[in-house]
Amino acid sequence: xxxxxxxxxxxxxxxxxxxxxxxxxxxxxxxxxxxxxxxxxxxxxxxxxxxxxxxxxxxxxxxxxxxxxxxxxxxxxxxxxxxxxxxxxxxxxxxxxxxxxxxxxxxxxxxxxxxxxxxxxxxxxxxxxxxxxxxxxxxxxxxxxxxxxxxxxxxxxxxxxxxxxxxxxxxxxxxxxxxxxxxxxxxxxxxxxxxxxxxxxxxxxxxxxxxxxxxxxxxxxxxxxxxxxxxxxxxxxxxxxxxxxxxxxxxxxxxxxxxxxxxxxxxxxxxxxxxxxxxxxxxxxxxxxxxxxxxxx
Amino acid sequence: xxxxxxxxxxxxxxxxxxxxxxxxxxxxxxxxxxxxxxxxxxxxxxxxxxxxxxxxxxxxxxxxxxxxxxxxxxxxxxxxxxxxxxxxxxxxxxxxxxxxxxxxxxxxxxxxxxxxxxxxxxxxxxxxxxxxxxxxxxxxxxxxxxxxxxxxxxxxxxxxxxxxxxxxxxxxxxxxxxxxxxxxxxxxxxxxxxxxxxxxxxxxxxxxxxxxxxxxxxxxxxxxxxxxxxxxxxxxxxxxxxxxxxxxxxxxxxxx
Ligand SMILES: Nc1ncnc2c1ncn2[C@@H]1O[C@H](COP(=O)(O)OP(=O)(O)OP(=O)(O)O)[C@@H](O)[C@H]1O
Ligand SMILES: [Mg+2]
Numbered sequence: 001x002x003x004x005x006x007x008x009x010x011x012x013x014x015x016x017x018x019x020x021x022x023x024x025x026x027x028x029x030x031x032x033x034x035x036x037x038x039x040x041x042x043x044x045x046x047x048x049x050x051x052x053x054x055x056x057x058x059x060x061x062x063x064x065x066x067x068x069x070x071x072x073x074x075x076x077x078x079x080x081x082x083x084x085x086x087x088x089x090x091x092x093x094x095x096x097x098x099x100x101x102x103x104x105x106x107x108x109x110x111x112x113x114x115x116x117x118x119x120x121x122x123x124x125x126x127x128x129x130x131x132x133x134x135x136x137x138x139x140x141x142x143x144x145x146x147x148x149x150x151x152x153x154x155x156x157x158x159x160x161x162x163x164x165x166x167x168x169x170x171x172x173x174x175x176x177x178x179x180x181x182x183x184x185x186x187x188x189x190x191x192x193x194x195x196x197x198x199x200x201x202x203x204x205x206x207x208x209x210x211x212x213x214x215x216x217x218x219x220x221x222x223x224x225x226x227x228x229x230x231x232x233x234x235x236x237x238x239x240x241x242x243x244x245x246x247x248x249x250x251x252x253x254x255x256x257x258x259x260x261x262x263x264x265x266x267x268x269x270x271x272x273x274x275x276x277x278x279x280x281x282x283x284x285x286x287x288x289x290x291x292x293x294x295x296x297x
Numbered sequence: 298x299x300x301x302x303x304x305x306x307x308x309x310x311x312x313x314x315x316x317x318x319x320x321x322x323x324x325x326x327x328x329x330x331x332x333x334x335x336x337x338x339x340x341x342x343x344x345x346x347x348x349x350x351x352x353x354x355x356x357x358x359x360x361x362x363x364x365x366x367x368x369x370x371x372x373x374x375x376x377x378x379x380x381x382x383x384x385x386x387x388x389x390x391x392x393x394x395x396x397x398x399x400x401x402x403x404x405x406x407x408x409x410x411x412x413x414x415x416x417x418x419x420x421x422x423x424x425x426x427x428x429x430x431x432x433x434x435x436x437x438x439x440x441x442x443x444x445x446x447x448x449x450x451x452x453x454x455x456x457x458x459x460x461x462x463x464x465x466x467x468x469x470x471x472x473x474x475x476x477x478x479x480x481x482x483x484x485x486x487x488x489x490x491x492x493x494x495x496x497x498x499x500x501x502x503x504x505x506x507x508x509x510x511x512x513x514x515x516x517x518x519x520x521x522x523x524x525x526x527x528x529x530x531x532x533x534x535x536x537x538x539x540x541x542x543x544x545x546x547x548x549x550x551x552x553x
Contacts, residue, residue, distance in 0.1 A: 168415070171408065171416060171504035174407060174408060175408060177407075178406060179403055182404070183405075184387035184397055185367070185395075185397050185465075186391065186419060186464055187417070187468050188419045189388045189420075190388070
């Protein structure tokens with residue numbers, strides 16, 4: 001039982017990170033109907049931003065850790081806005097394939113710029129929060145780093161939920177996602193709302209990058225590739241464009257992955273996890289919470 | 298006696314009273330290589346209801362879409378309150394005071410009634426004014442007041458049209474453009490919607506451009522009319538005159 005709880009906890013903290021990344025894919029898809037392949041590298045930049053912020057003003061407290069988290073989120077929000085402004089916006093009226101290829105280009109650019117600036121070798125990620133482990137009755141062990149993930153992720157999700165459902169820009173995001181032309185016709189400035197969407201998604205990816213690195217303790221310029229791919233798949237499984245779906249897909253993938261990893265099939269973890277996800281898509285082609293939509297041309 | 302409507306092939310814009318809120322001069326619009334508008338000129342007097350009628354594909358929707366900035370003009374000018382608005386973004390044009398209820402309504406089916414209306418006021422920074430405008434829309438369409446949190450996609454056709462008009466009013470337009478508001482509505486509802494359009498024009502002094510297939514009704518509530526055919530204005534004049542015009546009667550009013 002304790003073993004099960006422990007695995008569930010580990011799975012949830014991994015899945016929370018996938019969820020944070022998946023949200024950015026799904027939100028950008030919602031407003032622009034395209035997959036921002038550079039998103040996984042924003043996740044990496046978020047981790048590095050945390051690393052360098054901590055070098056600059058080392059954190060030794062809860063508040064310090066939170067400040068670094070916030071700083072990294074702000075930096076990546078800005079990065080997301082700049083990427084959209086420079087790379088995607090000029091191609092807004094071109095075919096989606098052009099934008100997709102550009103996104104892959106931006107992704108490679110970030111990865112190689114990262115290798116150039118930070119070096120290709122992994123760096124140890126610092127402890128941003130005071131290290132402690134809590135042992136519960138029955139032997140369940142929770143570290144502060146895991147706790148950070150399990151407490152901060154729901155808070156971030158709640159904040160996102162509030163923004164998307166209750167604010168003017170969040171409502172505009174949903175309006176654009178339904179019909180961009182109708183949205184401009186009522187006076188919504190598409191560019192501003194799209195920038196806002198990139199800022200939001202990138203900030204969450206940065207949070208994901210930091211929370212992930214806290215638990216894996218090593219960062220490198222290519223660290224985003226695999227989690228990014230998995231988060232993308234999670235977003236599709238949840239129903240691409242659907243925000244709760246992305247969160248659900250991420251959590252599910254994290255839990256499945258952790259449980260398979262803890263079993264005797266651990267060498268085939270990713271294969272099995274992906275096979276399960278493909279199975280879900282076979283039965284629900286639009287994803288768990290998505291609705292099938294006719295591709296608009 | 299009013300003089301008979303002009304039957305010249307392309308009447309000069311000054312055939313209508315001066316002081317236009319919107320003036321279109323020699324507007325040409327293409328979709329790719331296909332010409333949808335071939336040099337139309339319109340003059341919309343402040344405070345009037347002006348209707349555009351014409352067969353399918355005549356270019357009515359294209360005219361409204363171009364005014365709203367959704368399609369670029371190849372040639373010509375669109376002057377709103379004396380200022381050329383060609384080249385502005387759609388949201389900037391809304392900010393200037395031109396609002397459109399598009400063909401097919403395009404309400405946000407995934408948002409609630411209230412959210413739809415609030416999106417209409419996206420550019421309005423003052424909450425107090427938004428509350429006033431909401432109240433005005435609710436007074437006009439009490440059915441909307443009863444269901445602010447209903448998902449708009451589940452509204453009846455008539456309610457959706459009310460919502461589309463209400464949403465367009467939330468930006469406080471000086472010029473409201475409606476593209477076939479009667480489309481798909483039962484005759485009784487059509488009459489009700491047209492009554493509301495007349496009321497908006499009367500009570501809020503909003504200038505209105507009304508695109509309609511239902512030429513009979515449109516000429517009844519409008520002050521002036523333009524008849525479009527394959528991207529050209531072929532007739533223009535006072536609506537009362539157009540209704541008596543034999544050519545209009547035969548082609549658009551179903552009278553032989
Ligand atoms: N997106 C488009 N691409 C190519 N041609 C178009 C497009 N939209 C409209 N057209 C063409 O432009 C012409 C004018 O169309 P428009 O929609 O303005 O007509 P309309 O007067 O509104 O007709 P209806 O009464 O059927 O709504 C038509 O010949 C139409 O086929
Ligand atoms: Mg039309």
